[in-house]
Every structure is written in structure tokens, then in C-alpha cells.
Amino acid sequence: MPDQKDILKNLKTSSIDRRFSIAKASFLAGTRWATSNATSFFASDEEKERKRKKVLTEQANYLVSEIGKLKGSIVKIGQMMALYGEHFLPREVTDALNTLNNQTIAVDWNAISPHLIQxxxxxxxxxEVDPNPIGTASLAQVHKAVLxxxxxxxxxxxxxPGVASAIDSDMNLFKQMLRLTNLLPQTREFDQWFEEVRDMMHREVDYTLEAQTTLRFANYLKDDMRYVVPQIIEKYCTDQVLCMSYESGLPVNSPKVLSLSQQRRNKIGEASLEIAVKELFVWGEMQTDPNFGNYLVRxxxxDEEVDKIVLLDFGAIRQFDEEMLTLAHNLIHAGYLHSLDQMVDAMKGYPFFDQIPENIKPDMAKVFLLATEPFSSLSNNSDIPEGIMNNQDQYDxxxxxxxxxVMQRASKSMASRYFSVPPKEFMFISRKFIGAYTFMTVIAAQANIRKSLNF
Incomplete structure (x- = not known):
């Protein structure tokens, strides 16, 4: 629960209030930028660059602090830009936006209660609703209730209140803010990603869709005791309220989880990897938000029970077409074989890869071979560093x-400029697996990911 000192008494839900707040922040940041440029006129190139980065960091941090006060969709937009914006925005900007993930300011119950009653x-x-939230986010907060x-x-x-109707206005405000403060790259790719974020935002506030998705995933996993999906209590669900069973658990990085035996942590890790594989290759739809806050460990x-992963959030689900699923499967299979030629062949037929010069593809394939290292085996892959995989093909x-x-290899690759603007579907899948890999790293698990695949 957030500190009671950090309570937002009310929400600025009107477009006029929100527009004024962002306009004021943008103006002040833009003035700071212009002043910096003027005072750097006679400085050396090195000094100008140092000062540029310093001012960029300062104004990005300032804007993020102002955004955080507004709550709602504009904060979520910033969080999404932090997650995917590394390909479009300066590092100083994404670093500042990443701090939005740590904002836990709750909205006062007096501002929430009338909305809930309505x-x-x-x-x-x-x-009987507890007025103190057990979780806060940019678009909503979660309260315990007793029937x-x-x-x-x-x-x-x-x-x-007002979040859903403010999305398009907030998107435009965010883009205007980036433009006024010289933080916005003027590229077609950025505009395409911006529209993708807009679509994602609208899906995230569609609680009817989230309820249906939660029910669907509960059905997928009903016979697997390793997972817990909250039950939807339809009687108390509305367009803007989602009612579910309360599911207890510990954060992934809690000391109790991290102190479990190696065997138990391995089992939890295997479960986290297996659901990612099933989402992609069995169900064709994936939870694309890798935030650890979406998971608990029970x-x-x-001795008769098993440790379970509690799956909390189904608002960022994305479906993939057969073309993307086939591509992903072929790339991973080439990684299992650790074959450069098959990795290059796996790229064929997909527009993003087809437009890349032939002489660049082997260089890109080497990056993919490294990224798929956990899917290979000691018998297939002599490049696996010593001590990372044991003779049961359990990867550490x-x-x-x-x-x-992978990042070091990609940055040095001749194909690095082609990685700068990946297809959005490709980015969602890679982010999912980065999240799964991070989960494994945090709990120091060792597992054979190939158990989940028919290789």
C-alpha cells in the first residue's frame, strides 16, 4: 500500500486542466532548452554535447514529474514509451520515463468512492470495500472488498474516472509535449509506433475485453496446477470496474522466493517459460507486458502441493497471425540447431527481413543465434560458454x-541500423521473452526450455 502522505486528493480529469498542466510544463522545459542553446553558443563541441545531455536529462525528469501528477492515460503512455521507445527516443528520455513505473501515488478514496457507487x-x-488500495497504477487502482x-x-x-475518454486527447498532448521540448524524433516509424500505443491504450481500458480474456486464459490453464488465474465475478463488473477473486502470493523478487531450494526455483522458472511458449505457439495470444507486478508466486x-505462479493482469493481450507464429517458430528451431544457414533461411518470406541486403543477413542471424542460445543444447552448440548449460541441458x-x-553483439553488428526499427509484432515477442529471461535471472533458476517445444 502506498504511503498515506502520498495521496492525490483529486484527479485532473477535464481536458482543459490536463492541457494547461502539460502546456505549462512544456513551455518551461522548452524555455530551459532555448536558454541552454543560447549559453552554449561559444562552447566547444564536446562541451555543447555534455551540456545538451545534461539539459535533456533535466527537462525529461521535470516533464516526467509533471506527468506523474496527472495519473491516467498520459502516465501509461509514458510507461509504454519507456518500454518501447528505446528505438526512437534519446536514452536520457527513456531513462526518465522509466521512473514512471515506480510511481505509486494513490488517488484519495473520496475521489474514487463516488465513481465506484456510480x-x-x-x-x-x-x-464492504477497504478504502486503502492494495495496488495503484496509471489507469486504475485495486481495492480489497468483502462480500x-x-x-x-x-x-x-x-x-x-475520465481515463477512457481522455486517451486520444492525452496522446495528442504527449506528442505535442515531446515536439515542443525537442524530445520528439521526426520519423515515420515513430508515428507508426505512436498509433500502436494508442490502440494498446484503448484495449487496456476495455474491461469487458479483459474479463473475457481472463476467462479464456483460466480455461487454457484449468488443468495445470502450476498456475492461478483470478475468477471473474461478473455481477460486480462494469465498463470501468473489474471484480475478481482475491489471489494471494509473494512478489517474484521477495526474499522468501529467492531463498527457496534450487529445485523449487527451477520448477517455478520452468513454469514461467512454459507459459510464454504456450502463449506464442499454442494459443496464439500473448500477455505482452513483462512488468513483474503482473505476477505473484504462491x-x-x-509436500503434496506445488509452487504456483499467480497471473494477475490480462489487459495487454495481443494476438499474432500465422505468418508471425511460423516465423518465430522457425527462428527458434534454427536456434535450437544452432545453424547459421537455417537461421538465414528462416528469415525468408517476411517483409522486414526481405528488404535487408543479402550480405547483411548472416550478421543479423548471428545475433539471433546468440539470443536463442537457451533453446539449443550442448550437443548442437559448441559456442555455449562453459558452465552455462549442464548435461541435462538446463540453462543457467x-x-x-x-x-x-546479445545487446553487445547487436550494437557491434553490421545490421545494427536494421535493428533500430523492428516490426512491432517482433518487438512484442522479444519483449515477452526478455521478461521471461529476466524472471529466470532474478530467481537464479536453471531450466531446459526445450521441454516445452517439440524439437
Missing amino acids: QLGNKINDL KSTGEVLVLKIQY LAET WKKSQLHQR
């Missing part, structure tokens, strides 16, 4: 430092 009507009398008739503990995900209390993610190695 949404539920007389059904609110069935519930008075049975004592059942529920959770209410309450969308902040520890077994007896923490020891591997795979993400850093």
Missing part, C-alpha cells in the same frame, strides 16, 4: 548474462 449502483451495498453475505474476499480494479504449504540464466551479450 458504476455499481445498489450492488455496492453487497460489499458481506459470504465473507468471500474479492478485489475491485477501479478505473480512474508457495506450496505441504543468471550466469549466462545473455541479455548483455
Whole structure:
């Protein structure tokens, strides 16, 4: 629960209030930028660059602090830009935007309660709602509630009032803010990504869609005891309130989870990898937000039970067409074989790769071979560093430092400029697996990911 000192008394839901706040912040940041340029006129190139980065960092941090005060969709836009903007925005900007993920300011219950009553009507009398949120986010906050008739503990995900209707306006404000403060790259690719973020935002506030998706995933996993999906309580769901069963668990990085035996951590890691593989290759739809806040770990209390992963959020689900699924499968299979030729062949027929010069593709394939190292085996891949994979093909993610190695290889690659603007579907999948790899690294798990694939 957030510190009671950090409570937002009310939301600026009107477009005039929000527009004024952003315009004021943009003007002040833009003035700072212009002043910096004027005072750097006679400086050396090195000094100008140092000062440019310093001012860029300062104004990005300032704008992010102002954005955070508004809550709602403009914060979520910033979070998404932090996640995917590394290909379009300066490092100083994405670093500042990343701090939005740590903002836990709750909205005062007096501002939330009337909205909840308006949404539920007389059904609110069935519930005893805790006014202190157990979770806060940019678009909503979560409150525990008890069903008075049975004592059942529920959770209410309450969308902040005015969020859904403000998305398009906030998107335009965010883009205008970047432009006025010289933070916006003038590229067609950025505009395409911006529109993709707009679509994602509209999906995230569609609670009817999220409820349906949650039910669908619950059905997918109903026979697998390793996963917990909250039950949807339809009676108390509306367009802006999602009611679910309360599911307990520990954060992924909690000391209790990290102190489990190697075997138990391996089992939890295998489950986290397997669901990512099933989402992509079995169900054809994937939770694309790798935020650890979307997962909990419920520890077994007896020897007969298993440790479980609690899946909390289904608002960022994305479907993939057969062409993308086939491409992903072929790339991973080439990685399993650790074959440069097959990796190059796997790229054929997909427009993004077809437009890349033939002499560049082997260089790009080498990056993919490294990224798919966990899918290979000691018998197939003599390039695996010593001690990273054992003779049961269990891969040690923490020891591997795979993400850093892939980034270093990609940055040095002749194909680096083609990585700068990847297709959005490709980025969603890569982000998902980066999240899964990070999960494995945090809990120091060792697992054979190929168990989930028919290789």
C-alpha cells in the first residue's frame, strides 16, 4: 500500500486542466532548452554535447514529474514509451520515463468512492470495500472488498474516472509535449509506433475485453496446477470496474522466493517459460507486458502441493497471425540447431527481413543465434560458454548474462541500423521473452526450455 502522505486528493480529469498542466510544463522545459542553446553558443563541441545531455536529462525528469501528477492515460503512455521507445527516443528520455513505473501515488478514496457507487449502483451495498488500495497504477487502482453475505474476499480494479475518454486527447498532448521540448524524433516509424500505443491504450481500458480474456486464459490453464488465474465475478463488473477473486502470493523478487531450494526455483522458472511458449505457439495470444507486478508466486504449504505462479493482469493481450507464429517458430528451431544457414533461411518470406541486403543477413542471424542460445543444447552448440548449460541441458540464466551479450553483439553488428526499427509484432515477442529471461535471472533458476517445444 502506498504511503498515506502520498495521496492525490483529486484527479485532473477535464481536458482543459490536463492541457494547461502539460502546456505549462512544456513551455518551461522548452524555455530551459532555448536558454541552454543560447549559453552554449561559444562552447566547444564536446562541451555543447555534455551540456545538451545534461539539459535533456533535466527537462525529461521535470516533464516526467509533471506527468506523474496527472495519473491516467498520459502516465501509461509514458510507461509504454519507456518500454518501447528505446528505438526512437534519446536514452536520457527513456531513462526518465522509466521512473514512471515506480510511481505509486494513490488517488484519495473520496475521489474514487463516488465513481465506484456510480458504476455499481445498489450492488455496492453487497460489499464492504477497504478504502486503502492494495495496488495503484496509471489507469486504475485495486481495492480489497468483502462480500458481506459470504465473507468471500474479492478485489475491485477501479478505473480512474475520465481515463477512457481522455486517451486520444492525452496522446495528442504527449506528442505535442515531446515536439515542443525537442524530445520528439521526426520519423515515420515513430508515428507508426505512436498509433500502436494508442490502440494498446484503448484495449487496456476495455474491461469487458479483459474479463473475457481472463476467462479464456483460466480455461487454457484449468488443468495445470502450476498456475492461478483470478475468477471473474461478473455481477460486480462494469465498463470501468473489474471484480475478481482475491489471489494471494509473494512478489517474484521477495526474499522468501529467492531463498527457496534450487529445485523449487527451477520448477517455478520452468513454469514461467512454459507459459510464454504456450502463449506464442499454442494459443496464439500473448500477455505482452513483462512488468513483474503482473505476477505473484504462491508457495506450496505441504509436500503434496506445488509452487504456483499467480497471473494477475490480462489487459495487454495481443494476438499474432500465422505468418508471425511460423516465423518465430522457425527462428527458434534454427536456434535450437544452432545453424547459421537455417537461421538465414528462416528469415525468408517476411517483409522486414526481405528488404535487408543479402550480405547483411548472416550478421543479423548471428545475433539471433546468440539470443536463442537457451533453446539449443550442448550437443548442437559448441559456442555455449562453459558452465552455462549442464548435461541435462538446463540453462543457467543468471550466469549466462545473455541479455548483455546479445545487446553487445547487436550494437557491434553490421545490421545494427536494421535493428533500430523492428516490426512491432517482433518487438512484442522479444519483449515477452526478455521478461521471461529476466524472471529466470532474478530467481537464479536453471531450466531446459526445450521441454516445452517439440524439437
